[in-house]
Amino acid sequence: MKTTIREERKKEIIRGFYDLSRLEGMENVSIAKIGKHLGMPPSLIMHYFPNKRLLVLGLISHILHQYQLIYKPIINKFEKDHKVYPELLVNRLFSREWNLLFDDGVFFSCFAMTFRDETIKREYMKLHLKLRDTLKSILDRDPVFSKGDTALLAEKIFVVIEGAYYYLSLIGDEKEYNRKLNIFKDQVFQLLKLESQLILEDSE
Amino acid sequence: MKTTIREERKKEIIRGFYDLSRLEGMENVSIAKIGKHLGMPPSLIMHYFPNKRLLVLGLISHILHQYQLIYKPIINKFEKDHKVYPELLVNRLFSREWNLLFDDGVFFSCFAMTFRDETIKREYMKLHLKLRDTLKSILDRDPVFSKGDTALLAEKIFVVIEGAYYYLSLIGDEKEYNRKLNIFKDQVFQLLKLESQLILEDSE
DNA sequence: TTTAATTTATTGAATATTCATTCAATATTA
DNA sequence: TAATATTGAATGAATATTCAATAAATTAAA
Numbered sequence: 001m002k003t004t005i006r007e008e009r010k011k012e013i014i015r016g017f018y019d020l021s022r023l024e025g026m027e028n029v030s031i032a033k034i035g036k037h038l039g040m041p042p043s044l045i046m047h048y049f050p051n052k053r054l055l056v057l058g059l060i061s062h063i064l065h066q067y068q069l070i071y072k073p074i075i076n077k078f079e080k081d082h083k084v085y086p087e088l089l090v091n092r093l094f095s096r097e098w099n100l101l102f103d104d105g106v107f108f109s110c111f112a113m114t115f116r117d118e119t120i121k122r123e124y125m126k127l128h129l130k131l132r133d134t135l136k137s138i139l140d141r142d143p144v145f146s147k148g149d150t151a152l153l154a155e156k157i158f159v160v161i162e163g164a165y166y167y168l169s170l171i172g173d174e175k176e177y178n179r180k181l182n183i184f185k186d187q188v189f190q191l192l193k194l195e196s197q198l199i200l201e202d203s204e
Numbered sequence: 205m206k207t208t209i210r211e212e213r214k215k216e217i218i219r220g221f222y223d224l225s226r227l228e229g230m231e232n233v234s235i236a237k238i239g240k241h242l243g244m245p246p247s248l249i250m251h252y253f254p255n256k257r258l259l260v261l262g263l264i265s266h267i268l269h270q271y272q273l274i275y276k277p278i279i280n281k282f283e284k285d286h287k288v289y290p291e292l293l294v295n296r297l298f299s300r301e302w303n304l305l306f307d308d309g310v311f312f313s314c315f316a317m318t319f320r321d322e323t324i325k326r327e328y329m330k331l332h333l334k335l336r337d338t339l340k341s342i343l344d345r346d347p348v349f350s351k352g353d354t355a356l357l358a359e360k361i362f363v364v365i366e367g368a369y370y371y372l373s374l375i376g377d378e379k380e381y382n383r384k385l386n387i388f389k390d391q392v393f394q395l396l397k398l399e400s401q402l403i404l405e406d407s408e
Numbered sequence: 409t410t411t412a413a414t415t416t417a418t419t420g421a422a423t424a425t426t427c428a429t430t431c432a433a434t435a436t437t438a
Numbered sequence: 439t440a441a442t443a444t445t446g447a448a449t450g451a452a453t454a455t456t457c458a459a460t461a462a463a464t465t466a467a468a
Contacts, residue, residue, distance in 0.1 A: 005417070005463085025320040027231050030453060041419055046455065048417095105319030112316050114374065115309030116229045125374045155384065156391050163367025170318065170329045180359065187360050194398075209437085209443070234427060245445055250429060252443095 010048050012038065014058045018106065021059070026109040031055070060110045060120055064127045066102055075134055084142040086192040090185050093135075093161055104169050132158050145192075148199045157188050214252050216242065218262045222310065225263070230313040235259070264314045264324055268331045270306055279338055288346040290396040294389050297339075297365055308373050336362050349396075352403045357395065364392050 016038040020029045031052065035042040049055040074092045078084065114121045132154045139150040164184040171177045220242045224233045235256065239246040253259040278296045282288065318325045336358045343354040368388040375381045 009417085025317075031455085032452075041421095042454080043420075043456080044418060050455090052454065103319075105316065108312065108316040108319065112309065112312040113229075115307075115312065121374060121376075128371060128374060152387060155387050159367035159371060159388055159391070160363055161367070162370055163363035163365070166366055166370055167332060167363060170325055170332060172325075183356060183359050184363055187363065190398075194394075213443085235429085236427075245447095246428080247430080247446075248444060254429090256428065 006048065009044075010058065013045055013048060013055070014062050017055060017059050018062060018103075021106045021109070022103045026059075026106055056110075056113070057119065059106075060113075060123055063107055063110055064123055067107065068127060068130065070102065071131060071134060075138065078138045078141070082141045082143070084139060084145055084192075086189055086196075089138070089192070090189050093157070093188065094164070094181060094185050104165075108169075128158070128162075144196050144199055147203065148195055153191065153195055156191055160184055160188050160191075210252065213248075214262065217249055217252060217259070218266050221259060221263050222266060222307075225310045225313070226307040230263075230310055260314075260317070261323065263310075264317075264327055267311055267314055268327055271311065272331060272334065274306065275335060275338060279342065282342045282345070286345045286347070288343060288349055288396075290393055290400075293342070293396070294393050297361070297392065298368070298385060298389050308369075312373075332362070332366075348400050348403055351407065352399055357399055360395050361392050364388055364395070 013034065016034050017029060020033060020037055024033075031042045031045050035045055045055070049058060074089075074095075077092065078089070110120070111124060114124050132151070135154040135157060136150045139145040139153060145153065161184075164181070168177060168180060168184075171180065217238065220238045221233060224237055224241055228237075235246045235249050239249055249259070253262060278293075278299075281296065282293070314324065315328060318328050336355070339358040339361060340354045343349040343357060349357065365388075368385070372381060372384060372388075375384065
């Protein structure tokens, strides 16, 4: 276990960076602040992350990993089943229990960096492709949906999910939030319903 | 015209802030840099914007105003007509000529601030409500669509537009970009078609 | 197994640079 | 004459990063 201390410390630092970003906003977090927060000198942070960009890159991997985890329970649920129940799927795709575990502000701060850093852009791209692919494989296991273009359907579903994720983040009022959330859930539900109708009609 | 110099200068400063943000990323733009870029001392900037937050707020108003302008030609086109041609509408909603006039990186940098600043959040919210309202009023002028829930339809359309705006910004490859763009255009087209079908069926 | 050598982890002080902001003085306009 | 616009110099605080020194852990030699 040569690298155990090293890896532990790196994780600890990124975790501290994330926690502070959540509290104060990413653009207001400095290496000195992370050091103070974790009770270590800034020079130790620089020892593990030789410059700030590498630290930011580390945070982004962390964020994207966390984001991906959100969809883990969805996958697990559907891994046993070989049939997709649209209501169930929609509810899970829009479930926001994880909201407590994940900071949207940090996510979008990192996303904004996408426009100035190709490496970061690729990381985000990879995540989005993976999410679509996961949904595709869920649909592929269903006897009906697998007859259609599951990749296409996954694209159409995720564009609504992500548009909703973006737009709903602006809404403070809970009632209004839920009203709109239900609109978008219904919209995805319609996509699923329409697709299965078309497939069933074709096979007649 | 007492305030003409004042207002001109403020515009100039915000314009400089925007230009630099575009070039170097918003988080890397300081008051000193704006000053150098415009050939004026930082103290003059502080004269018009007593602190940086006010300057950022000014930039955000500018951005959101520009963003809104994107949809001006769409509105103008449909203001004369009292009929909505779905293909035409979709093409215009997804038209990206304005991409050259508008920096997405700055837009999302400002959007990220939404999570830490209620004033900024409200500004963004206002913009999004206005865009939906504009589309609603276009649909309201159409004899068919006006019989349905135009506000609901506008929500469903914009969530796709905004999801696409977000997602497509990650895609560099032009072919792939256009392939996906067409998927989302088709998706909105389907929303419009389905809605008019339902209305026409109901009225029989 | 103990010791010596070497690599890695940690510290704290110091660096130059950049940051937003202040201020008093001068120039311009109303 | 009064208000506003503009300048340039100065501020202290915060920034990322460097460096030399010490402590701890790991490896190699005895």
